[in-house]
Amino acid sequence: MHLKKITMKEILLLLLTALTISVTAQKNSKLIIGTYTNGKSEGIYVYDFNTSSGDNAFVSSVKTANPTFLAVAPNKKYVYAVNENGDAANNGGTVSAFKFNKKKGLLSFINQQPSGGNHPCYIVVDKTGKWVIAANYSGGSFSLLPVNKDGSVAPAKAVVQHKGKSANKERQESAHVHSTVLTGDNKRLLVADLGTDKLLLYNFDDINGTLTEDSTASINVNGGSGPRHIALDPSEKYVYLTEELSGTIGVFSLAKYGKLKLLQTISAVAENYKGSFGGADIHVSPDGKFLYASNRGEANTIAIFSVDAATGLLTIIGQQSTMGIMPRNFNFDPSGNFLLVANQQSGGIVIFSINHLTGLLTDTGKRIDVPNPVCIKWVN
Secondary structure: OOOOOOOHHHHHHHHHHHHHHHHHHHOEEEEEEEEOOOOOOOEEEEEEEEOOOOOEEEEEEEEOOOOOOEEEOOOOOEEEEEEOOOOOOOOOOEEEEEEEEOOOOEEEEEEEEEOOOOOEEEEEEOOOOOEEEEEEOOOOEEEEEEEOOOOOEOOOOEEEEOOOOOOOOOOOOOOOEEEEEEOOOOOEEEEEEOOOOEEEEEEEEOOOOEEEEOOOOOEEOOOOOOEEEEEEOOOOOEEEEEEOOOOEEEEEEEOOOOOEEEEEEEEOOOOOOOOOOOEEEEEEOOOOOEEEEEEOOOOOEEEEEEEOOOOOOEEEEEEEEOOOOOEEEEEEOOOOOEEEEEEOOOOOEEEEEEOOOOOOEEEEEEEEOOOOEEEEEEEO
């Protein structure tokens, strides 16, 4: 049998073709969106998202009640959602587990367990994929749920109940746990409690599934500020906290084995802003140079800050309209070139391009038409 000799030119062409196919394949990521279902939404939505162009296309959806916050398992095979509901017994919230078919972009329900309190509003999966932690806002608690080998959630192993109140009599009449964020080493859990004005640190044992508060490291924030969401810089030396009720950002240092220390409090709204405050989500850019925070109330903006690499301190550099009403969660796409903002009240997700030199945002004109969006997560 005669074999044709392949020339160097043909080899290079084959390699170029293979590289082109590979790069093209990497352009598409799956976007998973959590929503409130008290309007036209039915649950969780999955979209294809082109990380080069910002183009997107609907893939699928799955029905579930008020899946307002989502977490993706480290192996990308499972997605977990809080169901932000409540009942008179303070045990109406649930956590739902879904199997995720990345190739087809399909979610399939596995099971559901009580979250240990009312109106869970935040959820995280630990680095081992064996534990899920959910924050119960109205319940004033957070729960630790084991994950079974098939991705299903088991009944909560622990429910940590907070108690207390603070200065704002309408919003801080009791504890309101709003977020639970693990450090990169999977050993510490940061908890923001809006009702008690506390940012707490817990030691986490991911082998035995235990959580122990490090009371010497936890910190009280300014009275009436209302801690909500947490972001860590890439080095994890600094913690950034949205303070919902005061419209401010708290900057804290985080020693590896030491206390939280307040370094700065800075306004997240424009200097001449006269409306109500409603700080929501917060994220540090992947390169650590900029910080972004969403403002609700009458502001409806993303505040943009530069980050001092040496000190972690913030300087306000801009306010970007979210082109909608009540921005909740927002997130960077996997390429880091786009920032997507979920406008809960007006509906839809707005896609902004990011200037990596200035940190400023530009509306691409592209939208994702999802009703009452709240949470944005990615599967690459």
